[in-house]
Amino acid sequence: xxxxxxxxxxxxxxxxxxxxxxxxxxxxxxxxxILPGHVPLVSNLRSGEMRLIKGGEEILLAASTGxxxxxxxxxxxxxxxxxxxxxxxELAKIETAKEHAQKLMLEKHxxxxxxxxxxxxxxxxxxxxxxxxxxxxx
Numbered sequence: 288x289x290x291x292x293x294x295x296x297x298x299x300x301x302x303x304x305x306x307x308x309x310x311x312x313x314x315x316x317x318x319x320x321i322l323p324g325h326v327p328l329v330s331n332l333r334s335g336e337m338r339l340i341k342g343g344e345e346i347l348l349a350a351s352t353g354x355x356x357x358x359x360x361x362x363x364x365x366x367x368x369x370x371x372x373x374x375x376x377e378l379a380k381i382e383t384a385k386e387h388a389q390k391l392m393l394e395k396h397x398x399x400x401x402x403x404x405x406x407x408x409x410x411x412x413x414x415x416x417x418x419x420x421x422x423x424x425x
Contacts (some may be wrong), residue, residue: 288323288325288361289305289306289307289308289335289361290307290308290309290310290322290323290361290362290363290366291304291305291306291307291322291361291362291363291408292305292307292339292358292363292365293363293364294337294350294367294370294399295303295364295366295367296301296363296366296368296369296370297320297368298366298404299391301367301371301372302339302348302370302372303347304341306341306342307339307340307341307363307415308322308341308342309321309333309338309339309340310337310338310339310363310365311336311337311338311339312332312335312337312338312350313332313333313335313336313337313350313371313385313414314330314331314333314347315333315353316330316397316399318335319355320387321357321363321424323361323374325357325361325363326357326396327357327359328355328356328357329354329355329356329357329387330350330354330355330384331352331353331354331355331411332350332351332354332355332365332366332367333352333410333414334350334351334352334355334402334407334410334411335348335350335414335415335417336348336350336414336418337349337350337370341353346372346373347368347372347373347421348370348371348372348373348374348402348418349369349370349371349376349411349415349417349418349419350365350370350414351368351369351370351407351411351414352365352368352370352371352407352411353365353366353368353370354366356373362407364412369411369417371419373418373421376415376419377419378411378416378419378420379420381412381415382416384402384408384415385409385412385413385416386414387408388405388406388409389409389411391404391405391408392405392406392409418420
């Protein structure tokens with residue numbers, strides 16, 4: 288038995304395959320690994336690394352917030368604000384965005400909403416950085 292997986296952002300379908308062995312993602316409850324036959328589940332997705340295993344090959348993605356849904360029949364749908372495959376990540380752009388988010392968080396006149404937005408942006412960029420660095424090691 289395999290997992291049928293679809294990862295979607297507002298802009299595009301990032302990944303779609305009906306023969307995935309496992310899916311690991313960050314949720315509000317921590318890291319979760321979905322295997323074929325997993326019980327139905329709906330969870331909030333957190334920014335972080337997403338790992339897919341297909342035929343012994345590991346596929347890395349960086350995802351931000353969203354929702355993860357596991358349906359009966361090993362169907363998994365991930366709706367993310369952003370999701371990128373490791374090969375799409377550019378370290379220089381991530382570094383620039385990370386610095387921008389850090390600068391926004393340090394501004395003295397920032398209100399709570401702006402601070403929360405900057406913190407979420409920083410969390411997303413740190414997740415992207417972590418995944419991009421793994422690509423460089425291979």
